[in-house]
Amino acid sequence: MNTRVVENMGKYTGQVLEEVFSREVIEKRIDELAKQISTDYAGKVPILIGVLNGSVFFLADLAKRLDIDCEMDFIKVSSYHSGTQSSGTVRLLKDISCIITDRDVIIVEDIIDSGLTARFLKHRILENQPASVAFASLLFKPECLKLEFEAEYVGFEVADRFLVGYGLDLDQKFRNLPSIWAFPVNMNL
Numbered sequence: 001m002n003t004r005v006v007e008n009m010g011k012y013t014g015q016v017l018e019e020v021f022s023r024e025v026i027e028k029r030i031d032e033l034a035k036q037i038s039t040d041y042a043g044k045v046p047i048l049i050g051v052l053n054g055s056v057f058f059l060a061d062l063a064k065r066l067d068i069d070c071e072m073d074f075i076k077v078s079s080y081h082s083g084t085q086s087s088g089t090v091r092l093l094k095d096i097s098c099i100i101t102d103r104d105v106i107i108v109e110d111i112i113d114s115g116l117t118a119r120f121l122k123h124r125i126l127e128n129q130p131a132s133v134a135f136a137s138l139l140f141k142p143e144c145l146k147l148e149f150e151a152e153y154v155g156f157e158v159a160d161r162f163l164v165g166y167g168l169d170l171d172q173k174f175r176n177l178p179s180i181w182a183f184p185v186n187m188n189l
Ligand code: IMP
Pocket: 054, 079, 080, 086, 109, 110, 111, 112, 113, 114, 115, 116, 117, 118, 161, 162, 163, 164, 168, 169, 170
């Protein structure tokens, strides 16, 4: 098991992170998702809408592996004040700038935790009457879901642990780690 010690991060300093998905495992799974999406959207040109900031690596790796044409845009919301605690409310910080009416939209997210962000995003996109909306999330924590939500494309289901890396952050740090790491179980972050 690969581990790394958190440095220079206040109360998190000294915590030992465990690698849960290596680069190779992530890339292999994204290959599979890209194949599935390419088949499902054959003959169509979907717009991938990446949810900033966390989904940027996933969106880039997924888009590069698609065999079909696609377009891309971004939306930004905030659902966390700081640390690992959700504020429970979702705010729109940056809207999409493309027209999605009558288009096939795939929302691309890093992780679904409570599902509040995912639901907010799906409603927001549906207001613009797209031809279809699907949700692709690299990670999904089924134990944490607070409402009914089903994503069409999920990379990995994960247990209720706080994850960082490959786009996922803790107070804006760790996003640039190329693989996915978990904070210790039962750690009070
Ligand atoms: P939700 O609205 O509770 O589903 O939270 C979704 C958002 O919370 C994601 O877009 C992430 O930005 C963030 N999030 C949830 N769980 C984690 C995690 O384990 N690590 C890092 N960010 C997370």
